[in-house]
Amino acid sequence: APVIWWLRRDLRLADNPALAAAVANGTPVIPLFVFDTLDEDLGAAPRLRLGLGLAHLGKVLERLGSRLILRRGPAADVLAQMIAETGAGAVHWTRAYDPQAIARDTDIKDQLKGQGIAAKSFGGHLLFEPWTVETKTGGMYRVYSPYWKSVRDRDVDGLIAAPSRIPAPAQWPASDDLDSWRLAAAMRRGADVVAQYCRVGEDAAQARLAEFLDTRVADYKQDRDFPAVDATSGLSENLAWGEISPRRMWHHGLEARRAGKSGAEHFLKEIVWREFAYHLMFHTPHILTRNWRPEWESFRWSEQENEQVDAWRRGQTGYNFVDAAMRELYVTGKMHNRARMIVASFLTKHMLTHWRIGQQWFEECLVDWDPASNAMGWQWVAGSGPDASPFFRIFNPDGQLEKFDPKGRYQSAWIAEGQANPPQTALDFYRATPLSWELSPQDTRAEPFLDLKAGRARALEAYGQRELPD
Numbered sequence: 001a002p003v004i005w006w007l008r009r010d011l012r013l014a015d016n017p018a019l020a021a022a023v024a025n026g027t028p029v030i031p032l033f034v035f036d037t038l039d040e041d042l043g044a045a046p047r048l049r050l051g052l053g054l055a056h057l058g059k060v061l062e063r064l065g066s067r068l069i070l071r072r073g074p075a076a077d078v079l080a081q082m083i084a085e086t087g088a089g090a091v092h093w094t095r096a097y098d099p100q101a102i103a104r105d106t107d108i109k110d111q112l113k114g115q116g117i118a119a120k121s122f123g124g125h126l127l128f129e130p131w132t133v134e135t136k137t138g139g140m141y142r143v144y145s146p147y148w149k150s151v152r153d154r155d156v157d158g159l160i161a162a163p164s165r166i167p168a169p170a171q172w173p174a175s176d177d178l179d180s181w182r183l184a185a186a187m188r189r190g191a192d193v194v195a196q197y198c199r200v201g202e203d204a205a206q207a208r209l210a211e212f213l214d215t216r217v218a219d220y221k222q223d224r225d226f227p228a229v230d231a232t233s234g235l236s237e238n239l240a241w242g243e244i245s246p247r248r249m250w251h252h253g254l255e256a257r258r259a260g261k262s263g264a265e266h267f268l269k270e271i272v273w274r275e276f277a278y279h280l281m282f283h284t285p286h287i288l289t290r291n292w293r294p295e296w297e298s299f300r301w302s303e304q305e306n307e308q309v310d311a312w313r314r315g316q317t318g319y320n321f322v323d324a325a326m327r328e329l330y331v332t333g334k335m336h337n338r339a340r341m342i343v344a345s346f347l348t349k350h351m352l353t354h355w356r357i358g359q360q361w362f363e364e365c366l367v368d369w370d371p372a373s374n375a376m377g378w379q380w381v382a383g384s385g386p387d388a389s390p391f392f393r394i395f396n397p398d399g400q401l402e403k404f405d406p407k408g409r410y411q412s413a414w415i416a417e418g419q420a421n422p423p424q425t426a427l428d429f430y431r432a433t434p435l436s437w438e439l440s441p442q443d444t445r446a447e448p449f450l451d452l453k454a455g456r457a458r459a460l461e462a463y464g465q466r467e468l469p470d
């Protein structure tokens with residue numbers, strides 16, 4: 001009987017334990033992607049990026065004599081239907097760790113097992129399963145450094161090669177046409193622009209890793225905070241959709257460290273920040289929706305929609321670092337890590353706006369959207385998260401600009417106003433943004449709507465008045 005390889009956020013053939021085990025079964029393998037009810041909640045950019053990833057993988061599978069079958073609907077129903085149609089005897093998938101996916105997958109496993117179908121979930125999205133990392137007293141880690149120390153010397157299994165062929169069934173089940181899902185539609189004008197900045201697929205991801213480790217990792221530690229420098233791996237977009245395994249990044253990173261490349265250790269540590277985010281989401285899933293530290297629930301963040309929040313989203317705060325970053329996000333679907341921290345600090349501190357508003361905008365706009373890293377990132381900056389930056393550390397966006405964009409390259413890459421010949425990146429913002437925003441490169445530059453000093457004082461005052469235990 002065939003095995004259904006149920007793909008989710010693991011759009012790769014190499015180092016994919018769920019696929020490898022399906023192929024090892026020796027029977028036909030049916031690759032299936034279900035646009036499940038949970039996927040209906042995806043933001044516009046993640047949805048676009050998913051579509052690009054699926055289109056790419058479909059072609060790769062065809063070259064191997066296989067196919068990607070696409071179906072839409074509640075995963076439990078679709079799987080039951082597929083089993084009835086194909087006579088499949090097993091379903092394999094790569095685990096997900098957000099609470100909704102866990103609940104769905106647990107139900108599906110029970111249901112399939114009840115029908116005598118071998119339902120098997122595999123690791124692959126993470127280096128370390130969240131429940132395998134424990135403190136000496138048996139609890140979860142709440143602080144990054146001890147988490148890092150406890151995992152850094154662990155043995156990590158070797159990589160699994162991509163199968164050279166994937167046995168096809170005698171008859172293929174019907175598939176939806178990907179175009180009919182209209183995954184780019186929610187992007188309105190931005191789809192083509194954002195797509196141009198994406199690097200899609202497993203080969204591109206592996207090339208990117210090799211290029212990073214050959215040419216950039218040595219200076220990674222010094223340069224990774226400068227948003228105009230191409231100093232980081234850029235792999236978050238591929239990791240988010242499973243086009244590369246964290247294990248591949250880990251093993252190649254270890255190799256670079258052994259070869260004496262100085263930034264390699266730091267790169268490994270960043271990969272483990274992602275692991276830590278998943279550890280937190282698994283053990284304390286409320287990090288996704290509520291202040292991780294309950295004492296912050298009484299803090300007076302505003303959740304009002306208003307012109308200032310819109311100005312933040314649209315890159316019109318009048319502060320160059322914030323606006324350059326928000327435009328980079330809208331145009332590329334990504335934002336430099338330092339810039340993510342600056343815009344998050346500006347929103348949650350100078351603007352005293354709830355981090356959830358920012359989290360949701362990122363969820364709408366990021367092609368590398370990851371529920372765990374996004375929630376941890378926002379709560380880290382806001383001060384309400386585990387191992388967080390203290391609330392009173394308020395980034396001054398202008399001071400940060402002097403430090404991390406001394407030559408103004410980041411600003412001029414993204415802010416067209418006032419430039420005689422703005423670069424294409426800055427102009428792309430006007431190709432991508434909705435017409436209803438009524439923006440033009442000929443506009444005069446937005447005036448700041450708040451004073452940095454006053455905003456800082458107001459944030460500190462709110463913090464001083466909070467009812468938080470020390």
Ligand code: FAD
Pocket residue numbers: 224232233234235236237239240270271272273274275277335336337338340341344362366368369370371373374375377378381
């Ligand atoms: P590199 O510097 O090359 O790092 C390699 C990998 O390590 C990254 O791909 C990523 O998987 C991991 N990593 C690096 N920094 C972090 C970090 N601070 N937290 C967790 N993992 C990290 N990252 C996402 O992938 N998706 C998100 O939705 C996301 N939202 C964020 C929101 C906020 C407010 C903040 C402050 C950070 C967020 N990050 C998120 C983390 C980080 O900004 C990105 O992972 C990083 O910028 C990706 O670029 P890169 O792949 O070139 O990273």
